[in-house]
Amino acid sequence: MAHETVFLHGHVIDSLLLPKVLDTILQFGGTFELADIHIGKTREEPSSVRIVVHAETPERVNQILAELQSHGATIEKEADCQWRPAPADGVFPEEFYATTHLPTEVRLRGRWVPVTGIEMDLGVRLDPGGQHGMTVPMAEVRKGDRIVVGRDGVRVAPLERPAKLDVFGFMESEVSSERPHGHMISDIARRMRSLRDGGGKVLLAGGPAIIHAGGREPLAWLIESGFIHVLFCGNALAAHDMEAHLYGTSLGFDLEGGPTPHHGHEHHLRTINRIRAIGSIEEAVRAGVITTGIMAACVRRQVKVVMAGTIRDDGPLPGVITDSIKAQAAMRAALPGVGLALLVASTLHAVATGNLLPASVATVCVDISPAVPTKLADRGSFQAIGLVMDAASFLRELAYQLGWKE
Amino acid sequence: MSRLLVCPPEYFQIVYEINTWMSVKRTADHHVAQAQWDALMVALEKDCGALLERMQPMPEVPDLVFTANAGVVVERVAILSRFRHPERQREEPYFERWFQEHGYDVHVLPKGLFFEGAGDLLGNGHVWFGGYRQRTDIRAYHIVGSLVGREILPVELVDPRFYHLDTCFCPLPGGELLWFPPAFDRYGQAAIVDRIPESKRIVVPESEAVRFACNAVCIGKHVVVPEGCPGTMERLEGFGYTTHAVSLSEFLKAGGAAKCLTLALD
Numbered sequence: 001m002a003h004e005t006v007f008l009h010g011h012v013i014d015s016l017l018l019p020k021v022l023d024t025i026l027q028f029g030g031t032f033e034l035a036d037i038h039i040g041k042t043r044e045e046p047s048s049v050r051i052v053v054h055a056e057t058p059e060r061v062n063q064i065l066a067e068l069q070s071h072g073a074t075i076e077k078e079a080d081c082q083w084r085p086a087p088a089d090g091v092f093p094e095e096f097y098a099t100t101h102l103p104t105e106v107r108l109r110g111r112w113v114p115v116t117g118i119e120m121d122l123g124v125r126l127d128p129g130g131q132h133g134m135t136v137p138m139a140e141v142r143k144g145d146r147i148v149v150g151r152d153g154v155r156v157a158p159l160e161r162p163a164k165l166d167v168f169g170f171m172e173s174e175v176s177s178e179r180p181h182g183h184m185i186s187d188i189a190r191r192m193r194s195l196r197d198g199g200g201k202v203l204l205a206g207g208p209a210i211i212h213a214g215g216r217e218p219l220a221w222l223i224e225s226g227f228i229h230v231l232f233c234g235n236a237l238a239a240h241d242m243e244a245h246l247y248g249t250s251l252g253f254d255l256e257g258g259p260t261p262h263h264g265h266e267h268h269l270r271t272i273n274r275i276r277a278i279g280s281i282e283e284a285v286r287a288g289v290i291t292t293g294i295m296a297a298c299v300r301r302q303v304k305v306v307m308a309g310t311i312r313d314d315g316p317l318p319g320v321i322t323d324s325i326k327a328q329a330a331m332r333a334a335l336p337g338v339g340l341a342l343l344v345a346s347t348l349h350a351v352a353t354g355n356l357l358p359a360s361v362a363t364v365c366v367d368i369s370p371a372v373p374t375k376l377a378d379r380g381s382f383q384a385i386g387l388v389m390d391a392a393s394f395l396r397e398l399a400y401q402l403g404w405k406e
Numbered sequence: 407m408s409r410l411l412v413c414p415p416e417y418f419q420i421v422y423e424i425n426t427w428m429s430v431k432r433t434a435d436h437h438v439a440q441a442q443w444d445a446l447m448v449a450l451e452k453d454c455g456a457l458l459e460r461m462q463p464m465p466e467v468p469d470l471v472f473t474a475n476a477g478v479v480v481e482r483v484a485i486l487s488r489f490r491h492p493e494r495q496r497e498e499p500y501f502e503r504w505f506q507e508h509g510y511d512v513h514v515l516p517k518g519l520f521f522e523g524a525g526d527l528l529g530n531g532h533v534w535f536g537g538y539r540q541r542t543d544i545r546a547y548h549i550v551g552s553l554v555g556r557e558i559l560p561v562e563l564v565d566p567r568f569y570h571l572d573t574c575f576c577p578l579p580g581g582e583l584l585w586f587p588p589a590f591d592r593y594g595q596a597a598i599v600d601r602i603p604e605s606k607r608i609v610v611p612e613s614e615a616v617r618f619a620c621n622a623v624c625i626g627k628h629v630v631v632p633e634g635c636p637g638t639m640e641r642l643e644g645f646g647y648t649t650h651a652v653s654l655s656e657f658l659k660a661g662g663a664a665k666c667l668t669l670a671l672d
Contacts, residue, residue, distance in 0.1 A: 046548065070539055
């Protein structure tokens with residue numbers, strides 16, 4: 001789809017010029033979006049409207065624009081994007097352009113060029129030759145980098161609705177515990193299968209409640225079966241997963257429903273200590289110390305694991321990144337190729353991952369509390385579909401639909 | 407008292423073709439044109455009580471006689487026309503000089519922004535309508551509207567025979583409107599219908615529209631109508647107007663009639 005923005009100014013409401021222009025766009029096979037509309041408060045005050053014209057090809061857009069111009073529509077003045085050098089390491093110039101997670105283009109020497117590495121709340125850095133634009137986090141900017149400022153010469157494309165209407169066709173952040181989950185999980189399973197077969201990646205960001213609630217087995221099976229390719233988690237998920245292997249407990253509680261073991265609360269500390277002694281989770285799996293569960297499956301299937309630490313962590317386990325800027329960078333580096341993100345039972349990791357994902361990545365947020373998907377949507381990840389349900393039930397149903405047998 | 411700007415037809419002739427009415431093979435008879443113009447002036451001065459300002463006719467600009475296209479005058483502000491056709495662009499300096507010499511605050515629109523004055527911009531009470539696409543560029547109305555502080559509703563002219571708004575649309579002092587709806591697209595028709603109640607709309611039949619029934623001059627309760635429009639005159643009389651028919655056949659050959667030959671100055 002090609003698009004261009006036009007501006008209509010004057011007494012366009014009572015003269016029916018606005019409906020005429022909109023009808024003309026449709027008659028010529030285009031579609032439109034009213035980007036901005038200001039209606040004059042008095043009869044003397046003119047109105048103004050910004051219209052984004054979409055059509056299949058640039059030629060068709062030009063044909064529509066030519067027709068609209070005779071009705072007074074002016075093509076929005078296009079200028080190259082402006083940049084200023086970063087004043088210091090880790091500091092953007094004032095007025096820096098802050099990205100959204102939508103597909104974005106910058107105009108460089110008269111050409112619209114897509115910005116790479118789309119992610120919300122970053123800046124846009126131009127290469128020294130002024131040919132390309134890529135997103136850059138505040139912390140990674142270096143003094144003198146060319147950073148895009150202002151809004152001229154920057155445009156953001158709205159997401160196109162997928163033609164095939166599955167649950168992802170609605171991308172509307174609707175969060176309700178009342179909605180039936182069955183068909184949504186079927187759609188997710190279908191997409192996972194097609195991503196696996198087509199070489200796409202599925203990301204799961206999860207919290208330790210997956211283990212406590214009994215989701216360990218189905219998740220390990222999903223990983224072993226090649227349905228999950230990237231795992232984002234913290235110290236806790238990995239620690240309790242391996243605690244379950246070593247002690248049969250999660251945070252000291254017997255996972256099989258037996259009596260609470262004495263000193264069970266120490267189990268995760270002993271697990272962490274054991275792995276620290278071995279040196280790494282990979283080595284513990286290779287040495288046969290850890291043979292079941294999520295981490296073992298990840299090592300065997302060579303799943304990319306990023307463990308981001310938090311301030312309350314015990315240990316932490318080897319491999320946990322305690323510098324949050326470095327953790328962000330490691331998560332970011334694992335994102336290319338991800339076509340579906342499952343954010344399960346972790347507010348912290350769900351929001352952190354949501355911030356890093358472009359809007360074009362189908363995202364599902366599963367949490368027992370509706371507050372989590374809501375929070376995610378409020379922070380701008382409007383494409384995330386909220387599923388209010390228990391993490392283990394979700395993972396079991398998903399694995400079951402993909403062929404898991406208990 | 408109504409003041410009108412007029413220009414004697416000393417050099418009036420059909421020497422180029424810039425509308426569907428004009429044909430260089432169908433020239434105007436100079437003596438007949440002069441007599442018709444004189445008769446129109448008599449009707450305006452004697453019957454309607456208008457005060458006429460005569461400007462100096464000039465050679466090489468035969469259409470200077472159509473002073474409605476000089477520009478638009480609002481109190482002491484004159485917004486000068488910018489003609490679409492090079493043939494008529496030559497008239498611009500003469501009109502500009504006349505306004506300057508008569509103490510008007512003259513505004514000139516940016517180059518390339520076509521605007522053909524009171525030929526395309528007509529007021530009906532507080533609302534003004536601006537014909538566009540054939541001659542005036544719709545963008546001109548943004549500027550004109552802000553200069554005069556009025557609402558201007560642009561209406562597209564879709565019939566090449568009615569290339570200026572004043573050939574198919576004539577607001578009258580009592581709020582009535584003389585018009586030929588098919589000259590507008592459906593949006594323009596709807597915009598006009600929305601602002602002027604049905605009881606005040608006088609639809610001119612096509613047979614009289616092509617005789618330029620809408621190109622009438624109205625002063626107070628007097629309306630000067632081109633000859634051959636009995637139906638229109640009857641309707642006007644029904645609204646209490648006194649009508650005066652004037653033969654303007656030589657000017658019709660150039661696509662103009664009574665209204666085109668005058669410009670309201672106040």
